[in-house]
Amino acid sequence: MLADRLLHERLDGDVGDVAERVLYNSSITTGMSVDGRAFTYVNQLASSAEEPCERFDWFECACCPPNVMRTFGCLQGYFFGSLSSRTSDLAIHQIFAGRIDYLGNKVHMRTNYPHDGQVNIRVEAISPSATIWLRVPGWARSTYTFSGDVQMVNGYIAIEKPGEYKLSLQLRPRLLYSHPDSGPSRVSLAYGPLIYCIEDIDNPWIDDLPEREQHFKHLCFDLPADPSQISVLGQDSDGIIKLRVAAAGYTLKVEDARGFASAFEQDKQPGFYEEAGQGHDLVFIPYFYRCNRKGTKGRMRTSLRVKP
Helix, strand or coil, X not given: CHHHHHHHHCCCHHHHHHHHHHHHHCCCCCCECCCCCCECCCCCCECCCCCCCCCECCCCCCCXXXXXXXXXXXXXXXXXXXXXXXXXXXXXXXXCCEEEXXXXXXXXXXXXXXXXXXXXXXXXXXXXXXXEEEECCHHHCCCCEECCCCCEECCEEEECCCEEEEEECCCCEEEEECCHHHCCCEEEEEECCEEEEEEHHHCHHHHHCCHHHCCCCCEEECCCCCHHHCEECCCCCCCCCCEEEEEXXXXXXXXXXXXXXXXXXXXXXXXXXXXXXXXXXXXXXXXHHCCCCCCCCCCEECCEEECC
């Protein structure tokens, strides 16, 4: 909601990026299951034995479902709108498939985003003296291509005449690193606007570890030399694109009785359950898709420790 208000005042690609991340990775995408029949209030980034990842058919105080409907009713404002200083302009903040007929500006966009980065844009009409602004996501601004003349202003491409245009966004796996002040170095995976997590169903090897280690708490990620080594798996029957990293998972042997309360001497640091070079393959799914399949025991995690 704040991003919506800010973007009516001025173009700001960074604000649009925040709105995109929220729209695709929380709120309506994660609060409700993909079949629309179960809900969760908790957008937890990691599960535990005490708090597994769960969805529920209903709540005694069910404010989540009506909030989803309220958000649906506001989506237009989050996806496109006007600017207070240029009232004839059209600002398209989010990429989507559909038609816009707003303030005398008519645009038709065809795309399978976020599963595909190709966007076909037909500008059918532009209001006199108006400009159509199209935001390019921050994660794609160094690699995107656009078929028309590019005039980039604060993360937005300016379109000033009707015609056919093509925007190409390079969808590639990306590594997102934690802030240095947040504690041990951690990393998350992203693909386009989607944040990914690891879940038990796709990683059954977790059942072979002691029960206290089955929520990926001490799982360490042996980072690939380059993100291009992360495999992108084709869409499954639910339309989900998974990511796989070969032999990259190592779980620390940490005794709960000792934990990390005391410092470890150099020669007594915890080792791994796996032998060197024998790490587990790690399979990741979009965060919104967690706890949507039968068979899960509610074990998931979004950010993983970086293997030392």
